[in-house]
Amino acid sequence: MTSKFNSVILDIEGTICPVSFVKDTLFPYFLEHLEEYLSKIEFPLGNTTSNLQNAEFAGILDKFPTEYSCGKATLEKYIRELVKNDVKDPVLKELQGYVWKTGYNSGEILAPLYDDAIEAIKHWSVTLSGGLYIYSSGSIEAQKLLLSHVKISKSGHPLNVANLNGLLSGYFDTTNAGSKIQIASYRRILQKIGYGLETESQLKYSSVLFLSDNPAEVEAAIQAGMTSYLVYRAGNREIPHEIQQRVKVITNFAQLF
Incomplete structure (x- = not known):
């Protein structure tokens, strides 16, 4: 089935990873x-001299709103609230990637990608x-970290760690x-990967496949002109019947071949 697609775009959480x-x-x-x-x-963050040894980390913290980054306790509370409420804040995501890097590099964190996703990525x-x-x-930093520390475990074989970043074209x-x-986000991606706004290019939008576990993302991609399927894995949210009527649902990437 995927032979009809020129490009594939993958979500991570709930799609290629539990x-x-x-x-x-x-x-x-x-x-x-x-x-x-x-x-x-050391706070306040403007004191760059005292934070020279942790300049990168301090620089990320300084991107948070000043009313929250004025002191350690206030900032920590704010960050924990963002995580609790699953806020898609770009500064939070950058900060998380910075901290996760230590865990990945120490071997404390390994990403358990689905076997069918790994095989599909290779193909x-x-x-x-x-x-x-x-x-x-x-x-993007967090994406690269995750994909460079993929857990490969096969029965009767020792645990291996794979780096899949070399198989990808971009992030x-x-x-x-x-x-x-947002529909505009998918159109922006189409342009960045070589599909322009002219009519000839727009006719090729459907040759780009986007896979995600989020119905809102799938529908936005479809409205942008892409082909998009909803991925359902064990542990994902149940898919309402009306959404199943509107979009194609797959449970394993093997269904795409």
Whole structure:
């Protein structure tokens, strides 16, 4: 089936990776180490001399609204509220990626991608003429970290770690593409991967396949002209019947071949 597509764009959470990995591993790791990282910073953040050893981290914190970044306790409370409410804040995503990097590099964090997703990524990397991309609300840095620390476990074999970044053509997040539920974001991606606004290019929009577990994202992609299917995995939210009537649902990437 995927032979009719020139490009494929993949969501991460709930699509190629279990939702539980983000909620039960990544978020808790970030919250557990947040206070430790903040304690290394001197406030107010404008005091650059005292934060030279942690300049990158301090620079990320300085992007938060000044009313919250004025002190350690206030900022920590604000950040924890963003995580609790699953706010897609680009500064939060950048901060999370910074903290997760330590966990990935130490081996504490490994990404459990679905086997069928791994096989599909390998296949698409050598068969798609227009490239294979990631579009996630997580920062591009966090995307690359996750995909460079993929857990490969086979019965009777020792645990291996794979780096899949070399199989991808590019990455998109909310900073370089926009909100994942806005039609304009998908049109922006189409232009960035080589599909212009002229009529000839628009006729090829449907040759771009976007896969996600979020109905709002799938419908936005469809309205932008892409082909898009809803991915349902164990642990994902149940899909309302009316949505199942509007969009194609798959449960395994093997259904695409």
